Amino acid sequence: MEDFLFGDLGSFDSVRAFLPEEIEAESMRIIRGELSRMGISVPAENEKVVLRCIHATADFDFASNLVFSKDAVSKAVSLLKNGKPVVVTDTNMALSGISSRFCASFGIEKACFMADDDVACASKKSGLTRAACSVDKAVRLFGGRPVFFAVGNAPTALVRLRQLHDAGIFTPAFVVACPVGFVNVVQAKELVLSAPFDSIVARGRKGGSSVAAAIVNALLYS
Amino acid sequence: MEDFLFGDLGSFDSVRAFLPEEIEAESMRIIRGELSRMGISVPAENEKVVLRCIHATADFDFASNLVFSKDAVSKAVSLLKNGKPVVVTDTNMALSGISSRFCASFGIEKACFMADDDVACASKKSGLTRAACSVDKAVRLFGGRPVFFAVGNAPTALVRLRQLHDAGIFTPAFVVACPVGFVNVVQAKELVLSAPFDSIVARGRKGGSSVAAAIVNALLYS
Numbered sequence: 001m002e003d004f005l006f007g008d009l010g011s012f013d014s015v016r017a018f019l020p021e022e023i024e025a026e027s028m029r030i031i032r033g034e035l036s037r038m039g040i041s042v043p044a045e046n047e048k049v050v051l052r053c054i055h056a057t058a059d060f061d062f063a064s065n066l067v068f069s070k071d072a073v074s075k076a077v078s079l080l081k082n083g084k085p086v087v088v089t090d091t092n093m094a095l096s097g098i099s100s101r102f103c104a105s106f107g108i109e110k111a112c113f114m115a116d117d118d119v120a121c122a123s124k125k126s127g128l129t130r131a132a133c134s135v136d137k138a139v140r141l142f143g144g145r146p147v148f149f150a151v152g153n154a155p156t157a158l159v160r161l162r163q164l165h166d167a168g169i170f171t172p173a174f175v176v177a178c179p180v181g182f183v184n185v186v187q188a189k190e191l192v193l194s195a196p197f198d199s200i201v202a203r204g205r206k207g208g209s210s211v212a213a214a215i216v217n218a219l220l221y222s
Numbered sequence: 223m224e225d226f227l228f229g230d231l232g233s234f235d236s237v238r239a240f241l242p243e244e245i246e247a248e249s250m251r252i253i254r255g256e257l258s259r260m261g262i263s264v265p266a267e268n269e270k271v272v273l274r275c276i277h278a279t280a281d282f283d284f285a286s287n288l289v290f291s292k293d294a295v296s297k298a299v300s301l302l303k304n305g306k307p308v309v310v311t312d313t314n315m316a317l318s319g320i321s322s323r324f325c326a327s328f329g330i331e332k333a334c335f336m337a338d339d340d341v342a343c344a345s346k347k348s349g350l351t352r353a354a355c356s357v358d359k360a361v362r363l364f365g366g367r368p369v370f371f372a373v374g375n376a377p378t379a380l381v382r383l384r385q386l387h388d389a390g391i392f393t394p395a396f397v398v399a400c401p402v403g404f405v406n407v408v409q410a411k412e413l414v415l416s417a418p419f420d421s422i423v424a425r426g427r428k429g430g431s432s433v434a435a436a437i438v439n440a441l442l443y444s
Contacts, residue, residue, distance in 0.1 A: 096317075
């Protein structure tokens with residue numbers, strides 16, 4: 001079954017021999033050390049999330065740009081582990097980055113509607129973005145259950161969540177808000193920060209699907 | 223079919239009204255302007271790749287850390303558009319981030335074997351990482367065709383490609399090398415840079431699945 005391997009092909013002096021499970025621990029040790037040398041201290045409750053974002057990007061800006069609502073980590077962990085929420089993402093990349101194994105073990109369903117034909121059709125007819133239409137579809141389908149939104153790409157998904165909240169239609173159980181980009185991204189994140197959502201927000205321009213997945217995974221692994 | 227929409231829910235002054243297709247153009251205009259103000263000039267042939275990496279990360283380090291082998295962009299574009307290669311990734315995230323529509327239009331197959339049972343089994347038996355085993359599986363399956371590797375996560379995938387090359391077994395048609403991280407990542411990228419591969423490498427620690435997908439998409443969209 002595994003006869004596709006080419007076998008032992010030697011090694012390179014420059015590459016250290018680590019077991020896969022040691023690499024993450026060594027990475028976290030390096031990140032902690034560099035944060036310490038930079039004089040940056042991260043509150044203990046947020047450390048796993050912050051470290052995993054830096055681990056996913058090698059970008060230490062995430063030590064300062066992540067904004068946590070009050071008790072965000074403990075609330076999110078409790079929701080994920082005990083609340084059987086639906087985790088809704090705004091890209092299939094983020095969806096595939098979130099640990100399926102951990103989701104299954106906690107009875108968490110994951111979904112992303114961005115590539116659905118009816119979403120494309122609704123977007124064309126309404127003039128709303130596909131991301132906004134995807135949010136509406138998720139709320140219609142899952143609105144009776146706790147919904148955990150993980151948004152790593154589309155600012156309009158965040159705008160739509162805020163609009164639905166302000167209209168009294170729907171409030172998400174938790175929002176990870178980390179679209180990346182240069183247009184409307186900063187502003188859309190501020191709309192989450194000024195809403196009474198339980199949330200983790202990557203303030204500013206930075207973020208992305210990898211960061212969204214890293215935050216959710218850090219919470220799942222807690 | 224699309225009766226899931228909640229309709230017009232107003233707007234926010236802070237969020238500018240752009241058509242989705244305008245947002246990318248506006249983002250690129252902003253990125254070009256900031257690069258210019260920073261005094262950074264990017265060679266015209268590499269501009270689309272560099273800009274799309276910055277667009278995907280909001281991290282201007284990608285203006286300086288991307289290393290292109292000679293004529294890398296024109297060779298990669300020609301391979302993707304005329305060579306019907308297989309694009310092999312080292313994460314399902316990168317796989318799902320690469321445009322399926324563009325791949326289909328150019329007759330490009332995409333594959334990722336990281337989650338395969340036989341790869342897990344081979345890894346356990348051999349002591350090689352799953353990423354290395356995935357490379358071997360791809361080479362066995364596709365080695366008679368041009369293979370375009372897009373590596374955004376696993377340094378050991380790059381190490382394996384170099385080992386297979388040095389052993390005279392296989393040479394990839396193109397390598398996008400942008401694992402992110404703190405352990406063996408820098409060194410594994412240098413093994414690509416010192417090999418005679420046609421490649422685009424994100425030198426240093428930074429990269430990731432989003433960056434790997436952004437580079438391949440920039441080439442596909444060229």
